[in-house]
Amino acid sequence: AQSVSQHNHHVILSEAASLELGCNYSYGGTVNLFWYVQYPGQHLQLLLKYFSGDPLVKGIKGFEAEFIKSKFSFNLRKPSVQWSDTAEYFCAVRAWNDMRFGAGTRLTVKP
Amino acid sequence: SQTIHQWPATLVQPVGSPLSLECTVEGTSNPNLYWYRQAAGRGLQLLFYSVGIGQISSEVPQNLSASRPQDRQFILSSKKLLLSDSGFYLCAWSPGQGAEGYTFGSGTRLTVV
Numbered sequence: 001a002q003s004v005s006q007h008n009h010h011v012i013l014s015e016a017a018s019l020e021l022g023c024n025y026s027y028g029g030t031v032n033l034f035w036y037v038q039y040p041g042q043h044l045q046l047l048l049k050y051f052s053g054d055p056l057v058k059g060i061k062g063f064e065a066e067f068i069k070s071k072f073s074f075n076l077r078k079p080s081v082q083w084s085d086t087a088e089y090f091c092a093v094r095a096w097n098d099m100r101f102g103a104g105t106r107l108t109v110k111p
Numbered sequence: 112s113q114t115i116h117q118w119p120a121t122l123v124q125p126v127g128s129p130l131s132l133e134c135t136v137e138g139t140s141n142p143n144l145y146w147y148r149q150a151a152g153r154g155l156q157l158l159f160y161s162v163g164i165g166q167i168s169s170e171v172p173q174n175l176s177a178s179r180p181q182d183r184q185f186i187l188s189s190k191k192l193l194l195s196d197s198g199f200y201l202c203a204w205s206p207g208q209g210a211e212g213y214t215f216g217s218g219t220r221l222t223v224v
Binding site for chain 1: 143145147153154155157160162201205211212213214215216217218
């Protein structure tokens with residue numbers, strides 16, 4: 001089965017700073033890639049997804065992610081974070097019926 | 112539209128007692144269904160998934176079991192809870208075909224005392 005690694009456990013940024021959260025996976029076949037977000041006290045929600053085509057995908061709330069196949073990476077980015085982006089972010093990789101999640105990165109944005 | 116219901120939201124159970132968590136999906140048919148456990152700093156651990164009635168795949172051998180008695184119903188059970196079963200349990204569904212993302216339920220916070 002595939003595995004997913006998120007590099008940062010906790011990231012603390014000031015508002016307007018740029019964000020990049022790392023995600024690497026290991027799997028030899030075709031995968032679909034996702035980023036989920038969990039705001040405090042809320043459900044996990046889909047932020048963005050990559051299936052095929054343009055490796056740069058845009059999601060909700062100004063987030064984007066780039067799939068680099070040669071590096072098995074799918075890093076999440078946002079040019080300027082807001083306090084409301086404080087949440088936990090999960091990278092996920094799906095192969096067939098099997099979705100595996102990373103350990104999550106907690107993002108704290110200071111006002 | 113499709114919705115997923117999971118209950119109860121919180122549960123406190125003594126060690127050795129049985130467990131039954133229920134998850135149902137509305138507005139779709141033949142969904143793939145999943146049980147995950149979320150632990151702080153460890154992300155989401157896949158426990159069970161099901162691609163059809165009576166079809167259960169177990170990812171982690173442990174004190175839990177799952178059943179799918181109906182197309183849109185997925186139940187997580189235990190005969191005797193352990194302290195280590197405490198955690199946050201999430202049910203999720205995805206379309207039976209294709210490679211869409213998952214839609215998660217609101218979760219159940221289980222505390223075994």
